Amino acid sequence: xxxxxxxxxxxxxxxxxxxxxxxxxxxxxxxxxxxxxxxxxxxxxxxxxxxxxxxxxxxxxxxxxxxxxxxxxxxxxxxxxxxxxxxxxxxxxxxxxxxxxxxxxxxxxxxxxxxxxxxxxxxxxxxxxxxxxxxxxxxxxxxxxxxxxxxxxxxxxxxxxxxxxxxxxxxxxxxxxxxxxxxxxxxxxxxxxxxxxxxxxxxxxxxxxxxxxxxxxxxxxxxxxxxxxxxxxxxxxxxxxxxxxxxxxxxxxxxxxxxxxxxxxxxxxxxxxxxxxxxxxxxxxxxxxxxxxxxxxxxxxxxxxxxxxxxxxxxxxxxxxxxxxxxxxxxxxxxxxxxxxxxxxxxxxxxxxxxxxxxxxxxxxxxxxxxxxxxxxxxxxxxxxxxxxxxxxxxxxxxxxxxxxxxxxxxxxxxxxxxxxxxxxxxxxxxxxxxxxxxxxxxxx
Amino acid sequence: xxxxxxxxxxxxxxxxxxxxxxxxxxxxxxxxxxxxxxxxxxxxxxxxxxxxxxxxxxxxxxxxxxxxxxxxxxxxxxxxxxxxxxxxxxxxxxxxxxxxxxxxxxxxxxxxxxxxxxxxxxxxxxxxxxxxxxxxxxxxxxxxxxxxxxxxxxxxxxxxxx
Numbered sequence: 337x338x339x340x341x342x343x344x345x346x347x348x349x350x351x352x353x354x355x356x357x358x359x360x361x362x363x364x365x366x367x368x369x370x371x372x373x374x375x376x377x378x379x380x381x382x383x384x385x386x387x388x389x390x391x392x393x394x395x396x397x398x399x400x401x402x403x404x405x406x407x408x409x410x411x412x413x414x415x416x417x418x419x420x421x422x423x424x425x426x427x428x429x430x431x432x433x434x435x436x437x438x439x440x441x442x443x444x445x446x447x448x449x450x451x452x453x454x455x456x457x458x459x460x461x462x463x464x465x466x467x468x469x470x471x472x473x474x475x476x477x478x479x480x481x482x483x484x485x486x487x488x489x490x491x492x493x494x495x496x497x498x499x500x501x502x503x504x505x506x507x508x509x510x511x512x513x514x515x516x517x518x519x520x521x522x523x524x525x526x527x528x529x530x531x532x533x534x535x536x537x538x539x540x541x542x543x544x545x546x547x548x549x550x551x552x553x554x555x556x557x558x559x560x561x562x563x564x565x566x567x568x569x570x571x572x573x574x575x576x577x578x579x580x581x582x583x584x585x586x587x588x589x590x591x592x593x594x595x596x597x598x599x600x601x602x603x604x605x606x607x608x609x610x611x612x613x614x615x616x617x618x619x620x621x622x623x624x625x626x627x628x629x630x631x632x633x634x635x636x637x638x639x640x641x642x643x644x645x646x647x648x649x650x651x652x653x654x655x656x657x658x659x660x661x662x663x664x665x666x667x668x669x670x671x672x673x674x675x676x677x678x679x680x681x682x683x684x685x686x687x688x689x690x691x692x693x694x695x696x697x698x699x700x701x702x703x704x705x706x707x708x709x710x711x712x713x714x715x716x717x718x719x720x721x722x723x724x725x726x727x728x729x730x731x732x733x734x735x736x737x738x739x740x741x742x743x744x745x746x747x748x749x750x751x752x753x754x755x756x757x758x759x760x761x762x763x764x765x766x767x768x769x770x771x772x773x774x775x776x777x778x779x780x781x
Numbered sequence: 782x783x784x785x786x787x788x789x790x791x792x793x794x795x796x797x798x799x800x801x802x803x804x805x806x807x808x809x810x811x812x813x814x815x816x817x818x819x820x821x822x823x824x825x826x827x828x829x830x831x832x833x834x835x836x837x838x839x840x841x842x843x844x845x846x847x848x849x850x851x852x853x854x855x856x857x858x859x860x861x862x863x864x865x866x867x868x869x870x871x872x873x874x875x876x877x878x879x880x881x882x883x884x885x886x887x888x889x890x891x892x893x894x895x896x897x898x899x900x901x902x903x904x905x906x907x908x909x910x911x912x913x914x915x916x917x918x919x920x921x922x923x924x925x926x927x928x929x930x931x932x933x934x935x936x937x938x939x940x941x942x943x
Contacts, residue, residue, distance in 0.1 A: 546797065546817045550825070565808040603802075606795040653844045
């Protein structure tokens with residue numbers, strides 16, 4: 337016969353023999369104190385109903401919980417059976433509680449059978465308590481680990497924010513001075529006859545791609561017998577065919593000026609684009625590392641997706657990303673929260689596809705609106721998530737990554753879930769071989 | 782005189798322009814073809830070879846859509862037509878694994894990191910060009926102003942010793 341069954345039967349016997357005296361019943365309300373640490377106790381309690389928490393004092397004289405006791409567990413064990421007759425725990429009712437008890441002075445305790453009756457049950461009680469404290473210590477260990485991880489992330493966030501601040505100053509100078517150079521060169525140094533080509537190149541950059549430039553250069557080379565170098569230089573300008581003809585007919589002076597003008601404008605344009613790109617990246621990092629307590633503001637969901645895409649650009653370059661924005665919906669939110677959600681989901685998809693050596697990796701991102709909520713669907717064509725792990729993926733520290741260096745911006749999907757939950761939203765995953773979709777539902781405010 | 786070409790492959794147009802600008806001086810004597818993808822480079826190179834011209838040096842980025850620089854150079858390395866072509870990988874972001882592949886399978890000659898310095902890039906291209914011209918048995922005299930004189934001298938001396 338099983339140990340559990342034996343113990344239960346023994347306990348039932350004890351209940352009828354020792355704990356069925358109607359006068360020996362104690363009723364506690366939630367918050368009432370049953371036992372106080374270091375105070376006298378000569379009763380042994382059996383919990384008939386309810387839950388109580390047991391506390392010890394730490395060095396700073398503060399109570400901390402060591403275990404919970406529920407129905408069919410004993411309290412006052414140590415003080416009742418020891419010489420001291422003092423409770424080492426403080427015991428407080430968590431709920432309304434009904435207890436039955438015996439006192440040391442009760443005649444039953446004098447009974448010859450008392451020790452034989454109680455021994456197995458009390459040993460079981462001690463064993464149970466030990467198991468409970470072990471479990472608690474395990475949970476505490478896990479909590480400390482989690483705290484450690486999240487502190488690491490906070491530190492990383494602060495470092496990123498500091499870096500962003502420093503970079504902002506440097507980029508700010510570059511961006512401002514580029515704008516100043518553009519303005520000054522345009523007004524003071526560029527001759528009137530090429531001013532319009534200078535200004536359009538500054539705004540639009542060089543508008544031909546390398547293929548088109550090659551074709552134009554080839555055409556110029558053949559038609560006007562220009563050197564390859566000169567032909568290519570002229571081909572890169574934004575001039576039309578008739579404008580080019582005019583320049584070439586004007587002779588070498590004319591195209592030297594034209595080349596200098598377009599080259600200068602092209603370089604200035606590229607500098608401005610680079611500075612803007614850098615500003616954009618820095619801003620996104622700053623948002624991400626921003627204090628989570630910042631006040632919520634109106635945020636365009638579509639913006640948060642765009643910003644996330646900027647930040648993940650370095651590892652999505654070889655992946656074709658298709659973005660479908662069907663709503664310009666706004667939300668009361670901290671934009672950094674959502675940027676982080678999208679980064680984690682996109683990164684996740686990328687990693688799964690790269691791990692699967694997917695030849696044509698694709699990510700589809702769709703944002704649309706329903707009556708009461710916004711919905712974002714992020715689909716990749718990676719390996720998919722097997723049903724065995726589908727319910728585990730939102731747990732912290734769950735990973736399938738086999739090897740390789742990965743710089744996480746969060747704890748992955750557990751962070752995603754935490755953030756989505758904090759907006760009363762929902763997340764679910766649908767997966768089959770070659771197609772995994774994360775669906776995020778965000779209620780409208 | 783035969784046409785000798787340098788191929789640049791870089792998907793970001795602004796960066797491609799910047800590389801081309803640094804290598805401008807080579808255009809006095811040889812051609813530079815700028816390409817925004819590996820596929821475009823492959824087409825251009827085929828045209829060059831069809832005309833009987835030479836692809837001397839390739840400078841390629843690594844992280845590009847569709848086909849990565851390393852994959853592009855691996856394919857090239859397996860193509861006997863481009864066996865002698867010198868390959869330079871110019872990249873900001875390559876994993877350990879990519880780098881191993883580039884060296885072992887693509888047989889790259891040089892690995893440059895972004896952001897690059899003009900002198901460093903010019904020196905690298907000049908050195909690679911020197912090797913190619915001698916390997917291909919072309920007359921080096923017209924190109925002397927672009928070549929790495931030290932390498933040229935050493936190789937010519939060694940050749941005459943034999």
